[in-house]
Amino acid sequence: MTGYEPPTALPRALLDREDMKAAIAAHDFGKVFRLARSEALISYSKIAAECDMKPERVGLLARGQGSVTTFEKIARIADALRIPGHLLGLAPREWEAPAALHRTVRSPAHTPDADGDDVRRREFFKASAGAGLVVALPELTRPQAGSRVGSDLPERLRERAARLRRLDDVLGGGDTYRVYLGEYEATKALLREASYTEATGRALLSVLAEQAQQAGWAAFDCGRHEDATGLYEASHQVAVDAGDAELAGNALAFLAYQAVDGDRRAGIQISARSxxxxxxxxxxxxxxxxxxxxxWAYAVAGLADETERALDAAQAALADIDERPQPDWVTWVDENELQIMTGRCWTELRRPLRAVPVLEAALARYDDAHARDKSLYLSWLADSYLTAGEVEQAASVTGRALDLASGVASVRPRERLAPVLRRLGRHRTLPAIAELLEKTGA
Incomplete structure (x- = not known):
């Protein structure tokens, strides 16, 4: 991509105009196309060809009819018109990144919906606005190679990482992996090429460890398990070098969470080390x-007493009054989330009478906007209903989970729901089950 200059590339002078910048920031691509034609003499047919759109679609947008909201299409327009990523709320595109940051990355896992088309990626970061997602990232000019880094940069990078982390609330790893990986690679290059004090260097290493965990989680979520392991291991080593014990422990927790399905003993050992x-x-x-x-590691291994003790310790930690600011990467851990984990653990331990009430109450408070996570959590509720013999209720919950998972670029909801659907298949003579299985093609 980096060696090709498309005929639709917008001139720098046009990109710098206030009306063009405002249209880009608002994702008003109809106005962008109109300005491209009137000011740069770029025809709609050329725009359509480079953006992989039908000419009539481009014309409709230019006339103010319709909008573009999918992540993939916005990224395609950015590349075709050579719109820098930061103007659209994207990570730097490959064609604009410095050569030192270029890296060949396989396309993240892609999740089609039942019709084979891309489902709108949660209305592209909820129109990239309301939740303060990508468009609201703090302004940041990365230092050039060899330049001196100020002591304020690590905190600015950490604020940026916190904003980017909000993408994980509404998107799957297939959409966020390259964004997070780009941030990690950029900070790694900065550490290699810039100059800074020892204290600033340690702070930058801590940020790098946090970014590696973000990228690793997205890789895990979209099924790139080797990449996830490598990033988690790198994060652990960097956190140790930075003297950040909390991030070092969290890196091990990520490794344990990934390992527990394959090697339960290793999962417990790594988690205890964390x-x-x-x-x-x-x-x-x-x-x-x-x-x-x-x-969770204990529950997957079938150790009920140890599971309960660990859950009690988590509850005690949450109840601890501490005036220190919490790291942003744990802000999602609250009482409701702990109740969901409690229900998941009792589901794994085949205790549906304990799991179902906890999961039902907690999920009733859990917003559907967190579609991937709620779909996953509902899979454990469906599992517990099946264990309790409530087959029709399990089918209803499974259907809800599948609806939520539709269009989310994550492999995990479908992986979790596959064994539930297989168990439901034993009851396909029931109308509700037959309807669900027919709908899913299972």
């Missing part, structure tokens, strides 16, 4: 998260 490495002085939210992950 608690030890973070230490008793870690922030309450960090301790709660790590004990949750330890409880």
């Amino acid at each position: 608690v030890e490495e973070a230490g008793p002085e870690a922030a309450p939210g960090v301790r709660a998260l790590l004990y949750e992950r330890l409880a």
Whole structure:
């Protein structure tokens, strides 16, 4: 891509105009196309060809009819018109990144909907606005190679990482992996090429460890497990070098969460190490998260007493009054999330009478906007209903989970729901089950 200059590339002078910048920021591509034609003499037919759109679609947009909201199409327009990523709320595109940051990346896992078309990616970051997602990223000019980095840059990078983390609330790893990986690679290059004090260097390493965990989680979510492992391991080493015990413990917790399905003993051992490495002085939210992950490792291994003790420790950590600011990467860990993990653990332990009430109450408070996570959590509720013999209720919950998972670029909801659907298949003589199986093609 980097060696090709499309005939639809917008001139720099046009990109710098206030009306063009406003149209780009608002994702008003109809106006962008109109300005491209009137000011740069770029025909709609050329725009259609480069953007992989029908000419009539381009014409309709230019006349103010319709909008573009899918992640893939917006990225395609950015590349065709050579609109820098930051103007659209995207990571730097490959054609604009410095050569030092170029890296060949396989396309992330892609999830089609039942009709074979792309489902709108959660209305492209909820129109890239309301939740303060990508468009509202803090302004940031990355230093050039060899330049001196100020002590304020690590905190600015951490604020940027916090904003980018909000994408995971509404999108799957297939949409976010390259964004997160680009941030990680850019900071890694900065550490290699810039100059800074020892204290600033440690702070930058801590940011790098956090970015590696973001990228690793997205890789895990879209099925790139080797990439996830490599990023988690890199994060752990960098966090140790930075002296950041909390992030080092969290890197191990990620590794344990990934490992537990394949090697339960290793999952428990790594998860226990994560608690030890973070230490008793870690922030309450960090301790709660790590004990949750330890409880999960015990539950998957079928160890009920150990699971309950770890859940109690997580609850105690959440109840701990601590005036210190919590790391942004644990802000999602709250009482409701702990209840969901509790229900998941009891589901794994085949205790539906304990799992169902907890999951039902917690999921009733859980917003559908978090479609991937709610779909996953509903899969455990459906699993518990099946274990309890409530087949029709399990089918209803499974259908709801499948609807939520539609269009989310994550492999995990479907992986979780596949065994539930297989178990439901034993009851296909029931009308509700037959209807669900027919709908899903199972």
